[in-house]
Amino acid sequence: MKIIRxxxxxxxxxxxxxxxxxxxVFTPTCIxxxxxxxxVGSRGNSWTGVKGNLFFxxxxxxxxxxxxxxxQSCSIYFSxxxxxxxxxxxxxxxxxxxxxxxxxxxxxxxxxxxxxxxLLFCGIGINLNNVSEEFGKLDIKIDIDKTMKNYxxxxxxxxxxxxxxxxxxxxxxxxxRFHVTIENQKKSLENAVLNSDGSxxxxxxxxxxxx
Numbered sequence: 001m002k003i004i005r006x007x008x009x010x011x012x013x014x015x016x017x018x019x020x021x022x023x024x025v026f027t028p029t030c031i032x033x034x035x036x037x038x039x040v041g042s043r044g045n046s047w048t049g050v051k052g053n054l055f056f057x058x059x060x061x062x063x064x065x066x067x068x069x070x071x072q073s074c075s076i077y078f079s080x081x082x083x084x085x086x087x088x089x090x091x092x093x094x095x096x097x098x099x100x101x102x103x104x105x106x107x108x109x110x111x112x113x114x115x116x117x118x119l120l121f122c123g124i125g126i127n128l129n130n131v132s133e134e135f136g137k138l139d140i141k142i143d144i145d146k147t148m149k150n151y152x153x154x155x156x157x158x159x160x161x162x163x164x165x166x167x168x169x170x171x172x173x174x175x176x177r178f179h180v181t182i183e184n185q186k187k188s189l190e191n192a193v194l195n196s197d198g199s200x201x202x203x204x205x206x207x208x209x210x211x
Contacts, residue, residue: 012057030058057123073198075099106136
């Protein structure tokens, strides 16, 4: 993984996509910054945060991901691997279906994934500092360089979706206290049923994260 650190940028996701277009030979690449002015969030929202937070986007060829990974649930997969790394460092972070990082009852970050041809792009934002009363922040101090190295080492082990999902489905019970936005409507997760491909059944519909 080639890692590029930038002090400030409009969006790591947008910058990465433009960067990859200009490569003669594809190289898995990650763009990291501690401040972005126009970050890309889910459902077209922005995720800007404040200076000193962690924002990064990375790209892999789809063939380099686990063969059993449902591509529609990549946001769960990539989020949970990072969650496990934070957890090993003493954090109480958990993942709310399908792509939000939480400490207790407050969101501290999120993940977005997009596909283009044979490439899978993933962007993650994590609050390391206070943003507002509405949001929380990571409950541990991290060394960003070491954490990123550990994170990509774990991804490149190609941990199976089956292994990640077996742990995520236990944690899914926490999500049932919350709501999600589906087709621009807030829906309670209280009676949602989690499927083995990472989708949920809610209101007689099967819904993927689509992020």
